[in-house]
Amino acid sequence: MQRIHFETEHNLFRDAFRAFLDKEVVPHQEAWEEAGVVDRSVWRKAGELGFLLPWADEEYGGAGLKDFRYEQIMCEELAHINEPGFMIPLHSALCGPYIAEYGNAEQKARFLPGIIRGETILAVAMTEPSAGSDLAGMRTTAVDKGDHYVLNGSKVFISNGLLADLVIVAAKTDPNNKHAMGLFLVERGMPGFERGRNLKKLGMKSQDTAELFFNDVKVPKENLLGDAKGGFYYLMNMLAQERLTNACGAVAGAEAALQATIDYVKERKAFDRPIAHFQNTRFKLAEMRTQVDVAQVFTDRCVMDHNQKKLTPEVAAEAKLFTTELLGKVVDEGVQLHGGWGYMWEYPICRMYANARIQRIFAGTSEIMKEIISRGMKL
Ligand SMILES: Cc1cc2nc3c(=O)[nH]c(=O)nc-3n(C[C@H](O)[C@H](O)[C@H](O)COP(=O)(O)OP(=O)(O)OC[C@H]3O[C@@H](n4cnc5c(N)ncnc54)[C@H](O)[C@@H]3O)c2cc1C
Structure with a gap:
């Protein structure tokens, strides 16, 4: 059935994205499947060609294309080549928007350019071993220590868990209110932030789905997204x-x-x-x-x-x-x-x-x- 909502610019974008996949993804799919993770370099290449967060404002390096049809095209083309590990939609349409929507000017200026260039790979960490559907049941906590928070807990099944350089971590901020949680930008290398194994799965073999651990991780207040109790x-x-x-x-x-x-x-x-x-x-x-x-x-x-x-x-x-x-x-x-x-x-x-x-x-x-x-x- 003919689809009617795409225009010439969308078709051109699709052709360009498909050509990128044919050149930079398809030849590596088997190797990535074996490795259980995609090669970092493909993120950079996608960034160079403008395929990451194309909706982001130009001042950060985006193209300002605030039209979900571009995201749709990328989801479709990745599905057509059956590539589950190179999760551009997770990076661009799920994680990136948290920073654009709830980040302040300083956070956007600090993080978005690297995210758009594919240098900073994103993940979002909500699920815990004992809480998935029931997010309010999570146990990871963030305690206010003045100029920083201290994070403790663990997350499981996190997509891009090994490759991610910046993880949006949901943590409880008020022991008396189960819906009070904050979203914290936890960066690669922060002391106490550790990664577990690449989990073995039924499918999505090229995706690095991992456990994450937070042991007394000091997260500066500048890395809190929005309101400390508004995360839910x-x-x-x-x-x-x-x-x-x-x-x-x-x-x-x-x-x-x-x-x-x-x-x-x-x-x-x-x-x-x-x-x-x-x-x-x-x-x-x-x-x-x-x-x-x-x-x-x-x-x-x-x-x-x-x-x-x-x-x-x-x-x-x-x-x-x-x-x-x-x-x-x-x-x-x-x-x-x-x-x-x-x-x-x-x-x-x-x-x-x-x-x-x-x-x-x-x-x-x-x-x-x-x-x-x-x-x-x-x-
Ligand atoms: C490959 C993979 C990648 C993932 N990536 C991420 C990620 O990047 N970040 C992240 O945070 N999470 C991620 N997840 C976690 C995923 O979102 C959760 O697994 C999912 O939300 C379900 O939670 P659960 O596994 O705890 O199942 P549970 O919540 O324990 O559910 C078990 C069963 O109970 C049912 N159930 C639960 N509550 C109800 C209810 N109220 N009514 C009826 N039935 C109910 C469920 O439908 C399900 O059938 C990923 C998971 C996998 C496997």
Whole structure:
């Protein structure tokens, strides 16, 4: 189905981003998968070409492109090449905006240029071993010591956990108020800030997902983002954009999985005919084609609503819920239609299947999305 919300400049941006991926990412994907982490140098290259935080103001080195369609294009192209480790969306559309939105002038001037150049890689650390969905249950604390805070606690499952130079860490700031938390900019090399192992995962093999530890880390007050008790609100406020980002990637991932399956069933033969000719295959593919098209139209509309600051958390949750569940269905049917070859890592559908599973879990599980949507229905 033809999409109607992209204009010439978006198509040119897509061509440039795709050319960058073909040259700087695709040839390294296997090596990154083996290493469990992408090469730092690719971040610099992306920065040089203007692909990091293109929305940021020009005074910091951005292009001032305040149009989420550019973020959408990057999510889509990364999904099309099935690259889960080089998380530009996490850096650009999730973490960077915290600094632009809640940072003061000094913090923006100090951090944004390096972030935009790809020299300072970002991560956000909310989840803890005993608190994921229930963020208010986190135990990491930040105690006010006058000119600095002292951070203690640990985080788990942190994307870019090993590569990150600057981590936005959520920590409790008032023992009497479970929703009082601050967001702290913890920098590589701060004494007491340590990283655990690169966690072994079902998929996303090229992504460095790690544990982080904070043992009496002295964080200067200049590294607190916004209000010391406002962090919970900041996180909730930013999660709508994060979920839209997930939706953009999920629907593109579903499209890629569908295409890979279509290509395969046309080639593969059983009982003297291509398996594409069996009615079961055609009906499955027809269902998926329809669902992916519907999901794409909805996601594109969310992007345009977001551009006009009209996307509500409930609708962002609908987008994440629908597209990530659909992705799960498409990769599963895709593996089925590939038969045993679909279970082999060398086939893209196998990696897509493994990479897709987390989409229904991170950035809020499907169950949490349903909570958010139903809360908005005032039942
Ligand atoms: C690969 C990967 C990357 C990640 N990256 C990051 C990152 O960069 N930064 C970060 O902070 N976190 C990150 N996470 C953490 C992720 O966001 C959490 O795993 C997720 O929010 C779920 O939290 P949990 O794992 O503690 O599960 P739990 O909260 O323990 O949930 C377990 C189950 O209980 C269900 N459940 C919980 N509460 C309810 C409820 N109220 N109603 C119904 N069901 C409920 C859940 O839906 C789920 O099915 C990442 C995780 C992974 C695996």
